Amino acid sequence: MARKSRKNIPATEETAIDSSSYNAAAYIRLSVEDNKKRGDSVESQKSIIQNYIAVNPDIRLHGYYIDNGTTGTNFDRPSFRQMLSDAEKGVINCIIVKDLSRFGRNVIDTGYYIEKFLPSLKVRFIAVTDDYDSSAENPGDGIILPLKNMINEAYALDIGRKIKAQQRQAMQSGEYVGARPPYGYLKHPDNCHRLIIDPESAPIVKQIFQWAYDKAALNDIVRRLNEAEIEPPNIYSQRKGIINFRNIRSNHYWQTFSVNRILMEEAYTGDLVQGKKQSINHKQIETPPDEWIIVRGTHEPIISRDMFEAVKAYRNQVAEESKTHPVTHYTPNIFKGKIYCGHCGFPLHRQKCSRRKGKPVYVYHCLSNSRKARGSCESYSIRQELLIDTLLTFIQKHAEIMIGMSIKMRGMMLEAEIKSASAKSEIASLRQKIDRNSQILKSLYENLVTGIITKNEYHEMRTAYEEKIEGMRALAAELDHKRNDFLAKASDYIEVSDMVSKVKSSDDITAELVDMLVERISVFSDRSIEVNFRFNSGLEPFCEALAL
Numbered sequence: 001m002a003r004k005s006r007k008n009i010p011a012t013e014e015t016a017i018d019s020s021s022y023n024a025a026a027y028i029r030l031s032v033e034d035n036k037k038r039g040d041s042v043e044s045q046k047s048i049i050q051n052y053i054a055v056n057p058d059i060r061l062h063g064y065y066i067d068n069g070t071t072g073t074n075f076d077r078p079s080f081r082q083m084l085s086d087a088e089k090g091v092i093n094c095i096i097v098k099d100l101s102r103f104g105r106n107v108i109d110t111g112y113y114i115e116k117f118l119p120s121l122k123v124r125f126i127a128v129t130d131d132y133d134s135s136a137e138n139p140g141d142g143i144i145l146p147l148k149n150m151i152n153e154a155y156a157l158d159i160g161r162k163i164k165a166q167q168r169q170a171m172q173s174g175e176y177v178g179a180r181p182p183y184g185y186l187k188h189p190d191n192c193h194r195l196i197i198d199p200e201s202a203p204i205v206k207q208i209f210q211w212a213y214d215k216a217a218l219n220d221i222v223r224r225l226n227e228a229e230i231e232p233p234n235i236y237s238q239r240k241g242i243i244n245f246r247n248i249r250s251n252h253y254w255q256t257f258s259v260n261r262i263l264m265e266e267a268y269t270g271d272l273v274q275g276k277k278q279s280i281n282h283k284q285i286e287t288p289p290d291e292w293i294i295v296r297g298t299h300e301p302i303i304s305r306d307m308f309e310a311v312k313a314y315r316n317q318v319a320e321e322s323k324t325h326p327v328t329h330y331t332p333n334i335f336k337g338k339i340y341c342g343h344c345g346f347p348l349h350r351q352k353c354s355r356r357k358g359k360p361v362y363v364y365h366c367l368s369n370s371r372k373a374r375g376s377c378e379s380y381s382i383r384q385e386l387l388i389d390t391l392l393t394f395i396q397k398h399a400e401i402m403i404g405m406s407i408k409m410r411g412m413m414l415e416a417e418i419k420s421a422s423a424k425s426e427i428a429s430l431r432q433k434i435d436r437n438s439q440i441l442k443s444l445y446e447n448l449v450t451g452i453i454t455k456n457e458y459h460e461m462r463t464a465y466e467e468k469i470e471g472m473r474a475l476a477a478e479l480d481h482k483r484n485d486f487l488a489k490a491s492d493y494i495e496v497s498d499m500v501s502k503v504k505s506s507d508d509i510t511a512e513l514v515d516m517l518v519e520r521i522s523v524f525s526d527r528s529i530e531v532n533f534r535f536n537s538g539l540e541p542f543c544e545a546l547a548l
Contacts, residue, residue: 021438022094045098057445094124174295183233195299225254227373270301334511341366342522344377378525
């Protein structure tokens with residue numbers, strides 16, 4: 001949960017906000033069960049918060065932070081995390097919600113944020129309809145706030161149990177409750193709990209089972225699909241609009257795990273097997289097979305049950321036979337996720353091929369010819385030992401430059417620390433000006449109420465002072481950011497340089513070092529190697545940061 005990573009921030013007994021104007025975040029949360037409640041809609045929550053701000057001229061709306069379709073029982077929510085980050089940076093100093101349940105439904109964590117974390121940052125918290133304001137002299141009875149949070153948590157747990165019970169009843173009634181249909185099926189346009197045949201992808205499923213029935217290996221099936229230029233399930237589902245997020249994890253080719261998942265899916269026989277997993281503390285846990293919910297004949301099958309059982313039996317036989325072979329133990333792959341074919345861009349596969357002087361010999365080779373199509377790439381392999389020696393040569397070549405640069409970095413960091421005194425003084429001066437202008441802004445409202453200035457004059461002067469305050473805040477944040485950004489970059493560079501200085505032999509090339517130094521390694525059929533490093537050995541990345 002988000003709260004755990006922030007417990008190192010010291011709590012303070014001070015609850016009053018010593019600022020006279022507030023840059024407010026309007027936090028809005030809508031869970032799945034709230035979609036049917038008109039009063040809790042996003043628009044309704046916005047309206048309530050807007051009306052509150054309208055009658056409180058010392059509060060300025062910074063922006064909306066909206067988590068739509070998220071539970072209130074934990075705080076791992078994108079917009080919530082962003083809001084806390086902005087509070088820590090000083091971008092906002094006030095949080096407004098419609099009511100306490102929108103903020104969270106977990107007693108312990110909600111209480112921690114409202115009573116400890118936010119006060120430590122001097123951030124004001126307002127729950128409009130619960131009439132809670134942390135800046136008030138008596139923001140709320142010491143019993144009422146925890147009690148309301150307990151009621152909210154109990155409500156969330158009750159709703160969660162009801163949803164699970166309804167979902168289980170739907171499964172037992174033969175209704176499909178998955179978010180997306182299995183590849184080969186579509187959801188019925190008039191009933192999202194009923195599966196119908198997808199005429200475009202169902203023949204592909206049938207062909208995959210036929211190949212498996214004929215005892216073709218997974219690699220052969222994958223290669224045949226890729227040779228036929230058939231879209232893999234994720235790419236197909238994205239094109240059809242079944243899934244709509246852009247950054248799907250796929251390289252546009254079929255993989256063995258995709259075929260394996262299809263061959264294990266009983267839905268293709270016309271039966272629904274659901275409840276294989278259950279959510280416990282927001283984690284998906286496998287359930288025992290005797291607890292699965294199986295309903296026969298719920299939809300039109302793509303393959304016969306006899307074919308499914310025959311494929312299953314053969315694959316189980318192959319799995320059992322493989323258990324009789326000696327287990328091949330691999331050492332950790334230090335180039336995992338870093339090494340690719342320089343011709344086709346496919347990740348290189350690591351394989352143990354023999355032993356030399358009691359040590360295993362590993363080679364990397366491209367799988368395109370066996371997975372994509374025969375002749376689709378060059379046929380070659382390269383020993384891991386050669387890769388490590390080549391990388392060692394690259395590192396040693398850059399080591400002297402990096403170490404020299406590291407010495408300069410240390411001097412620059414010392415200089416930056418010396419300069420920081422004047423920078424801090426400038427930032428403090430800016431903040432004093434912000435406070436003075438905030439006081440003037442507050443007095444404007446008093447002048448409006450007493451009739452000293454007109455409503456039009458009030459709005460014009462308020463806008464001018466707000467823009468002035470915002471400009472000074474932005475300048476103070478920029479000064480602070482430049483210094484911190486430089487120190488962080490320089491510190492990272494020095495850390496990497498220190499690691500590089502210790503590399504004397506191939507034994508010093510570790511997974512940690514490769515991860516810190518290397519972005520990508522490309523290997524070609526002539527055994528030539530290209531290495532893209534994460535860190536530039538020159539001054540370029542740091543020149544801009546030095547403009548403090």
